[in-house]
Amino acid sequence: MMNGQDENQKNINVALETSMGFIPAIRLINNPDDSCTFEKGKMPTLKHIKATVFWMSNETEEWEKNDHPAPRRQYVVTIKGNVRFKVTDGSTFIIEPGIILLAEDLKGAGHSWDMVNGQKWERLYIPIVENESDLFMPDADFM
Numbered sequence: 001m002m003n004g005q006d007e008n009q010k011n012i013n014v015a016l017e018t019s020m021g022f023i024p025a026i027r028l029i030n031n032p033d034d035s036c037t038f039e040k041g042k043m044p045t046l047k048h049i050k051a052t053v054f055w056m057s058n059e060t061e062e063w064e065k066n067d068h069p070a071p072r073r074q075y076v077v078t079i080k081g082n083v084r085f086k087v088t089d090g091s092t093f094i095i096e097p098g099i100i101l102l103a104e105d106l107k108g109a110g111h112s113w114d115m116v117n118g119q120k121w122e123r124l125y126i127p128i129v130e131n132e133s134d135l136f137m138p139d140a141d142f143m
Helices: none
Strands: 022-030 036-044 055-057 074-086 092-095 100-103 112-127
Touching: none
Parallel strands: 022 100
Antiparallel strands: 022 036, 055 112, 074 092, 074 100, 074 112
């Protein structure tokens, strides 16, 4: 040991603020008339996100497939499965592992979804802490 450290141990410093990596994301939001729409974008990697609780699910109840608003602002991280979401105007998008869903359509009829392939959707729900940024960055060319 040297200076109280194992000689095989290495310190790695990561500058979180300068990370330029991104993960694709889609955000469900409300229009001014409370209808539901979505926007495509991305989220930065290596940025810390405040969280106090999260839970996992691999079960689906029928009511979840019908139109419903998000119960809270939350990230939905798909581990397994491909899911087609539908918004008020009939537009759809597909969430699969590697794409983060931000559910922020808290009013109105909300969204619906159904499985694209298979019958299993494994996911994590991570509520967004009140008054915190969701870190979502909309794609400029999508708007």
